[in-house]
Amino acid sequence: MEHKKYRNFKESTRHLFRIYTIIPFAVLMILFLVFTIINGRMNLTQKTTEAAQSISQSMAEVYQQYYNEINRMAASPAVTNYVNSHLGSDKVYSEFYDFNNHQKVKSIFHIVSTGGIFLASSAPPEVLSSNFAFSNLINRIHQRPQDTLSEMNSFRYSHDRDTSYTFGKAIIKNGQTLGYIIYQLYESDIQKIIFEQNNEIAMITDQHNTIIATTSNATKGVLNKFSPTFDNQGHVLLNNGKYYMYTKRIPDTPIQVVTLNSYKSEQYTYYTVSVFVLAASVLLWIMIQIMSHKMSTRNSESIDKLIHALAQLREGNFNGYVDIQTNDEFEILGDEYNVMLDRLKDLMEKNKELSELSTIIEVKQLQSQFHPHFMFNVLETLRYAIKIDANQAQDIVMILSRLLRYSIGHDRSVQLQDDMNYVQDYLKLQHIRFNERLEYQISVAEETQEVYVPKLLLQPIIENAIKYGYQHQSKVLIEIRIYTSAGKLILEVHDNGHGMNEETLQQVNQILQSQSNTTKHIGLYNVHRRLVLLYGEQSGIHIDSTQGKGTCVTLTIPYEWGENDV
Incomplete structure (x- = not known):
């Protein structure tokens, strides 16, 4: 008669424990790697797109406000009267500063006569009097007096304050051009708008890809243009790195927003996750060896566990649960003991809550009385201010x-x-x-x-x-x-x-x-x-x-x- 080979209970327990632990862990790690790759790419795309959308919305507001304001000022009676009579400059300056002080992007304001004489200016006009580029700007406004000029150009004023975008409009009365009104937007204020959290590089360009403002000078090419180089996968190559780029054109304007984020952070995430998976796998294998050995010997300790748990209960320790997984009467006994322990703890917690309930209610009532006093005094202070x-x-x-x-x-x-x-x-x-x-x-x-x-x-x-x-x-x-x-x-x-x-x-x-x-x-x-x-x-x-x-x-x-x- 042939004898069957039996694996003892301790070895069978260790073998099954290793198999049932390693398989789900391996599946979980694979899914984790796939999710990390997909999620990293989605996060990179999302944060680049969201940054462009946010900057685009802010710049659209700035553009529309200046576009409306220069048209309003060009038709303002205070401006036309001042250009004709050179009287009432205080009204003109007052209207400009009332508008300018409420803008995210501040500007310099000029009124120039048809003869090229500065009639009003919020900055020293001497730097522009002989400026050839400014003369060309006036000439372009003069050639199309009915249109509103908006274009990228750069002018430097004192204290290293540069302007990078200009709005211009002819001042017309009874079909005759009396002069020109110009708003020049500060480059530094535009840069503040394009600095977005979770975004590396942002810039604003005109329709000819000329950079109006940027957060990185590395994007500036010949003649201050943005001319990106792409690899065969469509990535932008910049600063010896690969970038994901998103372009958002602002509707009804000649400008667009470009945002870029490096793939380097995504690659670093892949590297970090790979190291983590490798380290976790080694650690898990060591833990499995140790835990399988302990688990195979633990089933023989059921009675000792119950005796020890009862001794702890006599000493007032209500956290002495037993963990018996022998699939026999001792496991049922252990489960019933745990249920009894939970019921004892629930009863004790309820008694404790009942004793503390009145104190908690009184504390909350006292706290609630602070807010009316506080709000009244703060609002009174604000009213005076x-x-x-x-x-x-x-x-x-x-x-x-x-x-x-x-x-x-x-x-x-x-x-x-x-x-x-x-x-x-x-x-x-x-x-x-x-x-x-x-x-x-x-x-x-x-x-x-x-x-x-x-x-x-x-x-x-x-x-x-x-x-x-x-x-x-x-x-x-x-x-x-x-x-x-x-x-x-x-x-x-x-x-x-x-x-x-x-x-x-x-x-x-x-x-x-x-x-x-x-x-x-x-x-x-x-x-x-x-x-x-x-x-x-x-x-x-x-x-x-x-x-x-x-x-x-x-x-x-x-x-x-x-x-x-x-």
Whole structure:
């Protein structure tokens, strides 16, 4: 009788484990390589196209604005009257600067008589008086007085300011040409538009491929033209590298946008992925050898695992799961034990949540009371700033947008440096509102920058200092000091306001120590109550005040606390 050869259970387990692990990993690596190649090419194409679309949209707006403006100015009564009588130059300059100050791309403005005399200019015209190219420009406008001239040309002014594109139009009244109006766009401003993130090279050319502006001088060829060289695969050869190019012509204009991105980054990705796959394969093979050996011996340890898990459970460790895969009664027993452990943990978590629910609800209610105070004061500051200076109001809007983005976030805690950025923006707005009547100083210890604190922690304190500081005086100084002491994070807000007498100070401190608050002192109470709920009775607010000298509000919280503890 022939005897069959049997492979022992340990060796069979190791063999099957190696096969079932290597096969899916190999398939996954192949799919990963294919996806990386396709995705790399798609990303290169997409970012090049998106950059061209974005630049094209911006340049189309600039072109259309200048095209409309020069036609409007050429027909403006203020301009025609000035050319005829040489009177009313202030109106002409006012219209130009009102337009120019609102443009992304600034320009130089000229009005030239038919005899070549500069009647008005926003830059010294001496550099153009004998310029042959400028004379030809005037001649081209003169030959087609009904058309609007727009072309690439370069003129250099003082302080190394170059212009690279020109709009020109004849000034006509009653069928007679009185002069010419010209806008010359700064090259540096155009370059700012074409600098796009995730894009290497961008340029703007006219219909003759003459470069108006570019982010790389390597694209400039003979006579400042862009004449790319292509390989047999259609790649642009530039700077000893291959580039993908996308060209976008701007509708109804003689200009086009060209964007280029190198294939080098894509090739580097392929190299990196190849090294990763090779390293991962070697590491996986080593891990498979080790894990297959451990797996083949683990099945005999089922009873020991269960006994050990029960011992851990008696000690209060509810994470002592067992992993038994013997396909017998011990596996069923292990699974049932794991289910029982999950149910115990669920019951404990529910009890913990019930005990913490009231505290969480109260903290959220206290946090929600900060926003109305904050929004009212910021909008009031903005209202005053708009009346004083429109440019300053624009700065306020930018600061306000940052404050709004920060304040509407859902984070319960933030790093101290982030909250102090908010405080600085808030004080900037208040300083704009009160000018020299408000001064502030901020001192933050370097080691405290990354400590997590409750969001909008100091804003109500500073708001109170400003609100009550101006009740008895015209100038307020606010000093903020943040440092560590004896394992605590100390935040102090000083002001030089009128302060409080002893009776008022005692009343305020009594309100802070109470469990509920029905008085008007909402801001300070909310901050104090929030700190007590989050950190315990050792934390909170302490107020020192002397009537006629000012008030110091001190906040104390634990120093060694992370984000999950706030």
